[in-house]
Amino acid sequence: MIINTTSKKLFTWLDNRFNLSPLLEFMRNKQVPVHRHSVWYYMGGVTLFLFCVQVFSGILLLFYYKPGIDSSFESIRFIMTKVQFGWLIRSIHSWSANFMVFFIFIHMFSTFFTRAYKKPRELTWISGFILLSLALGFGFSGYLLPWNELAFFATKVGTDIVGAIPLIGDAIKIVLRGGEEVTGGTLLRFYAFHVALLPALFTVFLGLHLLFIQRQGMHEPEFIEQLPKDKKKVIPFFPDFFLRDAFLWLIVLNILLFLAVFFPWEIGNKADAFAPAPEGIKPEWYFMFMFQTLKLLPGQILFIEGEIVGILFFTFAAIIWLLVPFWEIRKKPGKKIQPMTVLGIISVLFILIMTIIGYIA
Amino acid sequence: MQRRNFVNFILGGGLVGWLGTILYPVISYLNPPKITEANVSMVKAGPAADHPNNSGRIIKFGRKPVLLLKTENGEFRAFNATCTHLDCIVQYRKDTKQIWCACHNGIYDLQGRTVSGPPPRPLEEYLVNIVNDEIIISENRGDS
Numbered sequence: 064m065i066i067n068t069t070s071k072k073l074f075t076w077l078d079n080r081f082n083l084s085p086l087l088e089f090m091r092n093k094q095v096p097v098h099r100h101s102v103w104y105y106m107g108g109v110t111l112f113l114f115c116v117q118v119f120s121g122i123l124l125l126f127y128y129k130p131g132i133d134s135s136f137e138s139i140r141f142i143m144t145k146v147q148f149g150w151l152i153r154s155i156h157s158w159s160a161n162f163m164v165f166f167i168f169i170h171m172f173s174t175f176f177t178r179a180y181k182k183p184r185e186l187t188w189i190s191g192f193i194l195l196s197l198a199l200g201f202g203f204s205g206y207l208l209p210w211n212e213l214a215f216f217a218t219k220v221g222t223d224i225v226g227a228i229p230l231i232g233d234a235i236k237i238v239l240r241g242g243e244e245v246t247g248g249t250l251l252r253f254y255a256f257h258v259a260l261l262p263a264l265f266t267v268f269l270g271l272h273l274l275f276i277q278r279q280g281m282h283e284p285e286f287i288e289q290l291p292k293d294k295k296k297v298i299p300f301f302p303d304f305f306l307r308d309a310f311l312w313l314i315v316l317n318i319l320l321f322l323a324v325f326f327p328w329e330i331g332n333k334a335d336a337f338a339p340a341p342e343g344i345k346p347e348w349y350f351m352f353m354f355q356t357l358k359l360l361p362g363q364i365l366f367i368e369g370e371i372v373g374i375l376f377f378t379f380a381a382i383i384w385l386l387v388p389f390w391e392i393r394k395k396p397g398k399k400i401q402p403m404t405v406l407g408i409i410s411v412l413f414i415l416i417m418t419i420i421g422y423i424a
Numbered sequence: 425m426q427r428r429n430f431v432n433f434i435l436g437g438g439l440v441g442w443l444g445t446i447l448y449p450v451i452s453y454l455n456p457p458k459i460t461e462a463n464v465s466m467v468k469a470g471p472a473a474d475h476p477n478n479s480g481r482i483i484k485f486g487r488k489p490v491l492l493l494k495t496e497n498g499e500f501r502a503f504n505a506t507c508t509h510l511d512c513i514v515q516y517r518k519d520t521k522q523i524w525c526a527c528h529n530g531i532y533d534l535q536g537r538t539v540s541g542p543p544p545r546p547l548e549e550y551l552v553n554i555v556n557d558e559i560i561i562s563e564n565r566g567d568s
Contacts, residue, residue, distance in 0.1 A: 216512050220527055223511035234455075241456045244487065248456065337482050337489050339505070339515030340526040357510070358528040362544040369542050370509060 093280070093300035098287050103173035104304075105311050107276075110170055112312040113163035114269070116319070117201075120156040121258070128208070130254040132247040135210035136333040143330055154323035162319065164202055164349045167195050175387070175407050179282035185388035187279070190272040192385045197265045202347055204257040210250060215334035217346045218253070219245050224357070227374050246336070345421065352417035353377055355424070384410075461487065469559040472500070480516020480523075483561060489513050490550055490561055491523065495534060502550035502561045503536045509543040523547065 078084055095104060127146055129138040142149035171191060174180055180188035203221055207214045222245065226236030241248030287295060298304055332341075346354050356377075360369035383390075392402035425433075464486030475481065480493035482505055489505040493516045503523065505513050512527035522539060523532040531539040536547035553560045 216527060219512060220510040237456065238454050242459070337484055338513065339482060339491075340507075340512040342526050344512070344526050354528075358542060360542055362509075362538060362542055368544045370544070 090301055091299075093277075094297040095281050095300055095304040096283050096287055097296040097298055098284065100173075100177055100284055103170075103177060104281055105308060106166055106170035106173055108308040109311055109315055110163055110166040111269075111273075112315065113159050113166060114265075116159045116316070117156065117163060118262070120152050120159065123152045124156055125258065130208070130251055132210060132250060132334075135208060135250060136330070139209045139330055143327070150327050151323055154327040155319055157328035158319050158322045158326075160202060160205060161348070162315065164198055164347075167198055168349070171195060172407065172411060174282075176404060177282065177284050178401075178403065179284075180388045182388070184275070184279060184282060187272060187275040188388050189385065190268050190275065193268050194265065194272060197261055197268065199349065201257060201261050201265070202349065204253040204261065206347055207250060207253045208257060209330060210334050211331035212334050212338070212341050213331055213344060215245060215336070216340045216344050217350075218249065220354075221346070221350070222249075224370070224374055227368075227371050228378070229371070244336070348418065348422075351421040352414045355417040355421035358421075358424075466560060466562040469561055472554050472557050472559050475500070475559075478518050478521065482513065482515075485550070485561060491516060491547075492552070492559065492561060493523070493534070496521065500552040500554070500559060501534060502552045503532075503547040504550070505547075507543055508538075508545040508547065509541070514547070 074083070095101070124142065127138055127142045127149065129135065139153065142153050144150070174188065174191070203218075207218045222236050222239050225239060226232045228235070237243065239249070239252065240246070241252045283295075345351065353373075357370055357373045360373050362369050364372045392406070394401050467483060467485050467490075469481075469483045469492055475492070475494045477494055477498050478496045480491055483490045483492050483502070490502050491505040491514055492500065492502045494500050503514075505515075507514050507525040507527065507530055509525065509528055509530050512525050514523050514525045514530070514532070516522075517524045520531075521534065523534070523536070524530070525532075525541070525543065528542050530541035530543040532543065532547055533539050536549050538544075538546060549564050551562045551564050553562070
């Protein structure tokens, strides 16, 4: 009772100063459509939750991590072996990073297949694409921070790929590496990207992405949009949808903890700039399809180097994907299948097949 | 031109200029300075007797890795160990007697030429001389 009156008093105090009532009214009336594709609405929320886990566990890791070629690997080993629950925090950070990228992909493809990117949500798609790129940047820069063999060569390959972009590639490669080669300078730059630059950018675009979603509401698939208003099923965002979201977060957190406890993330061998690339070298799974494609391309395609053809192909594909809301292959009358759906399926199959080949080859 | 448009033009131009003065030093700052290093053109790689036949080893050639290998016939050869595909470091494989890059399965023969896989160019060869049983690797300037 006392708490109730105190919170009411506090709210009135704040409301008098910031006029919170319209905001509260907006949240009270916010509704989420219910239909057979509603499950995809939760994927963005899970990604947001995993981002929070990343921020929290990342801040904790900063208390012990020391960037530098003589200290990075050693400090991670120290965290894993000496610091109380250090192994848990580091494993959660690594597992959660992978989960986050996984859920971003699920979220993106579900948006694509339900065609939620269409007018008026073009900018939500674009901000989401930027967030995906930043998340991949997080993954790529974070991968190097333990300064182990796999990360060292993955960074060499990854930055060399950037270097192959015609005209500007070499300049970007040098800025990324902090010089011609992957050295301690690269490690410091990647550390700066990972803990300062990328989080700042990510927060801005995440804010915009969430703002757009709040302002426009959830997208309704076409078959729901066409229904009369009284036939549409909805649930309130607060508390129904939010509680379901929170329940899913709890499940994901439990899976994360299970994996972190029973499959702690490996630390590998310390990087040596004068050692051959070890057998079985591979990038993070979400770069595997690109890695595998580059592996399969021959040295020369017509008169261009194979890798440049591959890089141009992926750059072109990414631009097409980014601009999806602004172009469309229209369905021919009488045809049942959406050409855009076919395109999406081809993309997913390409990514899946190349990833699988990458792991079994 | 109306007075208002003129003022807008001047202010807009000023803003672009101002952004340039901010961005130019930032971008220049991020571009790492060139570090002048001693130009290494030759390194000693220890006694020849230390290398068994059919083996390979990475040698530091300044800041570059060089693969020094000894063939089955006891002949020494040296190549730039950086794969011409995507910058990984290659290794000598005793079983196949070839040079191999683990990153993308690039294979070179013992002349440094691409046999299979994605490498677009052969490996750059270095000269190997043995003076008083000591291996000396030097840059192949093409004049020898």
